[in-house]
Amino acid sequence: MHPNDPRLRSFIDVDPTSDFPIQNLPYGVFSTASTPTPRVGVAIGEYVLDLAALQAARLIDLPDGVFAQPSINAFMALGPQQWSKTRARISELLRHDNAELRDNAALRQQALIPLREAKLHLPLRVEGFTDFYSSKEHATNVGTMFRDKTNPLLPNWLHIPIGYNGRASTVVVSGAKIHRPRGQLKPPSAELPSFGPCKRLDFELEIGVVVGQSSAMGTMLTEAQAEQMIFGFTLLNDWSARDIQQWEYVPLGPFQAKAFATSISPWIVTREALEPFRVHGPEQQPTPLDYLQQKGANNYDIALEVCLRTPAMATPARISATNFKYMYWSSVQQLVHHASSGCAMNIGDLLGSGTVSGPEKDQLGSLLELSWNGAEPVQLPDGEQRGFLEDGDSLLMRGWCQGDGYRIGFGEVEGTIQPAGN
Numbered sequence: 047m048h049p050n051d052p053r054l055r056s057f058i059d060v061d062p063t064s065d066f067p068i069q070n071l072p073y074g075v076f077s078t079a080s081t082p083t084p085r086v087g088v089a090i091g092e093y094v095l096d097l098a099a100l101q102a103a104r105l106i107d108l109p110d111g112v113f114a115q116p117s118i119n120a121f122m123a124l125g126p127q128q129w130s131k132t133r134a135r136i137s138e139l140l141r142h143d144n145a146e147l148r149d150n151a152a153l154r155q156q157a158l159i160p161l162r163e164a165k166l167h168l169p170l171r172v173e174g175f176t177d178f179y180s181s182k183e184h185a186t187n188v189g190t191m192f193r194d195k196t197n198p199l200l201p202n203w204l205h206i207p208i209g210y211n212g213r214a215s216t217v218v219v220s221g222a223k224i225h226r227p228r229g230q231l232k233p234p235s236a237e238l239p240s241f242g243p244c245k246r247l248d249f250e251l252e253i254g255v256v257v258g259q260s261s262a263m264g265t266m267l268t269e270a271q272a273e274q275m276i277f278g279f280t281l282l283n284d285w286s287a288r289d290i291q292q293w294e295y296v297p298l299g300p301f302q303a304k305a306f307a308t309s310i311s312p313w314i315v316t317r318e319a320l321e322p323f324r325v326h327g328p329e330q331q332p333t334p335l336d337y338l339q340q341k342g343a344n345n346y347d348i349a350l351e352v353c354l355r356t357p358a359m360a361t362p363a364r365i366s367a368t369n370f371k372y373m374y375w376s377s378v379q380q381l382v383h384h385a386s387s388g389c390a391m392n393i394g395d396l397l398g399s400g401t402v403s404g405p406e407k408d409q410l411g412s413l414l415e416l417s418w419n420g421a422e423p424v425q426l427p428d429g430e431q432r433g434f435l436e437d438g439d440s441l442l443m444r445g446w447c448q449g450d451g452y453r454i455g456f457g458e459v460e461g462t463i464q465p466a467g468n
């Protein structure tokens with residue numbers, strides 16, 4: 047049976063609402079109190095399966111030590127055929143009718159760790175971080191607020207997957223504390239800029255693409271090559287300082303406004319696990335230039351939600367619910383474009399999709415849009431309201447593909463705002 051087959055069952059009980067059924071098997075890096083060395087595992091139900099332990103027990107046939115690493119980069123370097131073969135083998139080992147692991151109590155004890163006992167680390171060594179801008183709704187909304195409401199979409203937008211080179215150095219895993227950045231601020235009413243803590247701190251709901259293969263400097267990628275280079279997908283929050291951004295971004299784009307932190311979820315859902323959830327993206331009109339043309343279903347149906355919890359709230363409240371399927375430019379088009387000048391791509395490059403905003407008012411992927419630059423604050427169930435994020439606020443993103451009786455989930459990415467540092 048193919049590892050995506052909905053009929054597959056594991057000997058580990060998995061709730062139908064779990065993010066991590068046997069059809070998912072996302073990769074992460076974890077450690078435990080008893081074994082503090084970070085190593086690679088996959089999530090299954092309420093457990094992490096320790097792949098370094100399975101390999102040491104000779105149940106997985108790959109180069110020695112490939113999972114006894116603090117990142118998945120060495121595994122990604124093995125290439126797409128090994129990714130697929132390994133996923134099939136892990137699936138086989140977890141099946142209800144396979145005795146190899148199921149009936150080996152000692153190995154099960156060692157290799158299946160309850161998720162609540164695992165510390166989750168940044169799953170990849172991030173070589174480069176690029177952030178795209180591929181939701182037409184988001185680009186239109188920001189253009190309306192920041193530039194020209196009669197002509198919000200800039201003329202290049204429908205021809206180029208626009209992006210900027212971000213910072214790999216500040217990509218952090220879910221749970222990492224986020225310090226309010228400081229920067230140059232110049233509200234429209236002020237004559238001169240001042241330096242101080244950001245007053246308009248925001249999130250951006252995005253999907254992160256993990257590049258698992260390299261391309262040589264000077265070479266372009268075909269659609270098929272780019273597809274094969276994508277290892278998997280994460281949730282990504284591109285924290286954004288809107289006041290710093292508005293003053294600094296002309297003409298080279300965001301710089302310090304988005305350099306202070308980017309959070310990702312701890313699990314990387316493989317491209318293969320998302321195959322059953324492919325959908326057509328929006329129609330692209332005008333037709334893109336030849337090198338960007340793509341055939342077939344080039345997007346994914348991934349439900350996404352954003353929840354906010356202020357220090358006064360007992361539980362988080364949902365403030366947005368949208369879907370990745372609305373994105374105009376696909377991940378493959380972004381990657382093809384990224385390499386099109388001859389830019390070398392590396393194993394461990396991370397590409398942000400761009401803020402995922404849908405067409406409706408409750409489908410927007412940033413507070414900038416939800417509160418219309420602070421003018422219409424978001425109302426929370428306990429009577430509080432938010433134009434932008436305040437110290438102590440916790441922001442939570444979730445994502446999943448809904449199958450028939452199971453879901454391919456991304457887990458979550460959380461970050462809590464700390465006061466500005468020194």
Ligand SMILES: O=C(O)/C=C/C(=O)CC(=O)CC(=O)O
Pocket residue numbers: 177178179180181184185188189192250284286295300304399400401
């Ligand atoms: O329209 C602008 O000037 C800026 C938009 C963004 O905030 C840039 C960005 O990070 C891209 C995105 O997430 O879609």
Ligand SMILES: [Ca+2]
Pocket residue numbers: 177178250252284398400401
């Ligand atoms: Ca962004």
Ligand SMILES: [Mg+2]
Pocket residue numbers: 212283284285286304305306307308
């Ligand atoms: Mg960022």
